[in-house]
Amino acid sequence: MRACNQVIIDRMQSSVALIPQLAAHLVAAGGKRLRPLLTLASARLCGYDAGDQNLRHVEIAACVEFIHTATLLHDDVVDESQLRRGLASANAIFGNKASVLVGDFLFARAFQILTADGSLGVMAILSAASATLAEGEVMQMTTQNDLSTSVDQYLQVIYGKTAALFAAACEVGAVIGEVPADKREALRLYGANLGMAFQLVDDALDYAADQALLGKEVGDDFREGKVTLPVLAAYEAGSEEDRVFWRRVIEETEQQPEDLDRALRLIKETDAIATTLRKAEDYAQKARASLSVFEESALKTLLTETASYSASRES
Template sequence: MGVTVNLPEKESAASAAVPDAEAALAALADCLADDMLACNNEIIARMQSNVPLIPQLAAHLVAAGGKRLRPLLVFAAARVAGYQPGPQAMRHVGVAACVEFIHTATLLHDDVVDNSLLRRGRASANAVFGNKASVLVGDFLFARSFQILTADGSLPVMAILSAASATLAEGEVMQMTTQNDLSTQIDSYLKVIYGKTAALFAAACECGAVIAGADPALREALREYGANLGMAFQIVDDALDYSASQSELGKTVGDDFREGKMTLPVIIAHSEGTEEERAFWLRTIEDCESQTDEDLDRALSLIARTDAISRTLGKAAEFAAKACKALETVPDSPLRTLLMNVALSAERRHR
């Protein structure tokens, strides 16, 4: 039984005018540059410790860069919901730093679990400082996020981010249980990526709405935008693992394959494979230790034969469209347009 994944409709003139992903994110960051500068300063300040290894490893993370997309979503959601920052209104900075700390802590732990050697094109923290240091500094960042939340004092924000943190952990555990399991279905895959990625996108947007004092409908609309944007971004990331260069991906190409992760390109290719092809996936995914150096090329060939990358990107485009749909009830503004462009361009990260 084959897997059905709808292909995106042919681009309209309007969608063709949408900037590529890097340009869309850059435009959003430029619009929120003052907020992001304050957030980066807050992150650096909060990473300080009397234990020298902690700021050393933290400096390695800061130097690695990154889009800081989740803090951007906090700022953008707050502003489109009517928040006006000022000398007496800086809550958004602390909450955004908290969201980034939660995200960074999970990355530190994930790289240890996955034994990843690259992160954003640089040696990962665990490759430089070791697994023990990475896990413990990840714990430190989680603790710092609790301190920030306590200082902020908002029970709704605490509830949102504590629930998101639990969901992140559940997503990683679900991924571990589906790893090396070729019986994994699309529904299970989507639950995994919601947990490991989209939940924090949703929380970032909802926190911004709460900070702004948004009504329940606007708060839910922004949460839905974040959730669907996160789904689109993660699905594209999973496609990139089988189609990008290492410089584009920021990590070793084929890591998901070598680790036996059940992502959408593999689910499609395995589902529609011949008996011989299914035997290949059984040997390489369910029994990763038997992989050879040539197996990744074979996997890429089978994924290409089933058009799995285009179909995976089609699924990402569906979630991006849902993200834009959620914004229709948000008051119109230039910032809302930038948020729509970020969603519409998500699939273009692959081009």
């Protein structure tokens, strides 16, 4: 990962100074680097041995992070979120304009690096995932403020906006490791299910986290009127009076200062967080199961534990 961080910093350089400045802001913010880690771990699980000279798995992992960072930057624009990972969002500091353009730069740079690497298989996976990501974000936008969104539609949204890139991050590791189709498919499924669990917990934490641990404000999704599973479950189980409340705050985003507390109370009363976390655990279980084609190893144990952790994390 040290090598990957170095590649990330090296490859975001540009003669236009604002680009490395803004990108460095995101690198400094840290984040979990979960997606490039999945690529590196998947490649190694598939027996890829880089040797000292060959950094191609690291370069590809950096591209996965660039694509993710680009979507974070663009998400900052569209969602006007004021906090990201406990720091002010890039948008709040640099403005919409810079966030859009630096995101575009990182995305283009990722495909430049991938082209130089030359694996059409890797590029097919990551370009398709990028298109699915945009589709997921658009779909999220069209379901926002709409409580008639079904759970299936919600699951499609989180597959697009999160799980598709997790799946791709793992699958490109398998392509780097040149394993047979069954192992490649196993890693793709592992990533997809891990991503679903991860996003479900993210959506739960937005109503249930210890704010200091979470590093962003509880209730961000609420204020934007995002339709996530905690809200859908509470709405579904709510009384008619509760539903009138949900429609006002989520569909009309007509919110009073005390409304978040009421929403948190209704979510608690209807066990909506537990419902969400149970669903996350189902996906984590599928993620773990998909690894059965691999022999036992320390790395397999790590990936198994990552799936368990993703469904039970508190930040």
